[in-house]
Amino acid sequence: MVRSIEDGPDVLYIDRHYIHEVTSPQAFNGLKERGIPVFRPAKTLATADHNIPTKDQHLPIRDELSRNQVERLSENCKKYGIELFGLNNPKNGIVHVIGPELGYTLPGMTIVCGDSHTSTHGAFGTIAFGIGTSEVEMVLATQCILQPKPKKMKITLNGKLHKGVTSKDIIMYIISEISASGATGYFVEYCGSAISGLSMEGRMTICNMSIEMGARGGLIAPDETTFEYLKNLPSIPGIKDIKSSVSEWKTLRSDSGAVFDKELNFDAGKIKPMITYGTNPGMGMAIDDSIPMSDDNGNKASASFIKSLDYMGFKPGMKLLGHPVDFVFIGSCTNGRIEDFRAFAELIRGRKKAENITALVVPGSKKVEEQMIAEGLIEVYKNAGFEVRQPGCSSCLAMNEDKIPQGKYAVSTSNRNFEGRQGPGSRTLLASPLTAAAAAITGKITDPREFVNE
């Protein structure tokens, strides 16, 4: 913190600023109008991810506005001296996938990006959160942001995860328990044996969806798992000898006597594979459950509840198992990493994609794609009838052509099931990579535990 303003926000110094093509153009326009440079270009990293196609990336982008926006990012990065891993760059990918895998996200950092899923980086023990374009401009201009101190929430998860249940199911379960606004105003720390038992990628999935319960951000204290992950990276910008950094990072833990504004406890053993039935991530349930008869407040006639189910074509009390679906999407900053594609591949290996399913398989980055090739996963997907595309945010928010058509159901490993999120009139069912794989094979909503050996 640089300065604390009395009765106001704190001035927070930002160690890493990630930018992408959609939320940066107006910020750069602002700098131009003020006639000032980017203050610390070396602490800024750019990628093109939201608006790019996931096929034929070597060709010019067809949509004019998208092409314009991506070009604008290239121009701005060149003008202001910012490193850009743009389209066709071997390090290109979704911003919250490439940051960690390239060693740009390190414990103890303050990290911002004009994207709400910036909370992902909290998995490394960072203060990471999403910001609006005006704040992007602020950080570009001064490497600082004005931030009021949020309240603190501790979520402890103990117990053992059952087979077929993943970190995605964990966070979906928590959100369904506390609602899409249950953590608004809070910064969350996740702890407990079930959390420390997760891999870095599993932790990233959890921190990623912190925003979906309204939290400013979510973090997990760095530990040996974190240090091992970082030690195994080919390189970390700015660090030659990781050992000295590790000893400093080991101190990044909450004091044992730390006081939180709210504390919640959950038992991992209670969690089953999850699926959403409504139009916000809080409207989720165990895959073998029935849709509730009323909203969270017990209100059967809640206009929002009725509108939501109507939009999805569902009814209160309905079971979802066996319901036919049309699309399956695996990818996004939530579940677009190598472990997710390995899990999906294991379930589909030796099986065939259902005829009624159109599948979108989108690696989170070029590195993930390379790893899929190296591990022979592309063959597994191909043999099962799945086409693997090129990296990008793709169907998660469908800014590009990867839109789910009107009225169609998509089981998606992304993070939001809002009305029209994946395309006007599209119907999103959020799920884990295993649940998505199971649906892709059977053509309907299926419990992935049927395919997993207990």
Place this chain on the structure above:
Amino acid sequence: MSKVKFDILESACVPLPFENVDTDQIIPARFLSATSRQGFGDNLFRDWRYLKTGEKNKEFVLNNPVYHGKVLVAGKNFGSGSSREHAVWAIFDYGFRAVVSSFFADIFMNNALNNGLLPIVIPDDLLKKLHGLIQQNPETKVRIDLEKQTFTILSSGESVNFAINPYKKECMLKGLDDIDFLLSMKNEITGYEKNQSLAK
């Protein structure tokens, strides 16, 4: 960054009594490809304002001429989801200057305050009452006094105080810019950088 000033506003209200309205509804992703801040008002609540055929949805409040005004009265948990500041630009560009709810998502609230759009939090029961009054009489007017931090329903005279961060209040009253403030602190920022020991 906005240099818009906000002082006192008296206006009729446009009601949107839905809970959990997320920023994908306020401004769908396909409209985020613009590179300037202008023109987003045309696409505010696009998929609720227009039917699949392209015709206006007569059922939607923005297409109902009976409702007008600069104050949007929303439902609980307004502005959740994506951090897109474009949502605020769309609401402001359309003509609204204040949004009233019992609960706002964090990032949306921040974005609103940074753009001269005043987010006002009132108790849930008053919000419900206000929606009821507006339904009975679309000409129901409210008065918002930022200096006094009061929100008053003019027909009934009912008034509440609303909370706002004092720093942000000052910025909105005077049309001050956060970036100018931070730029004035440059020496302090470089001083902080020199004092940091962590290899970055």
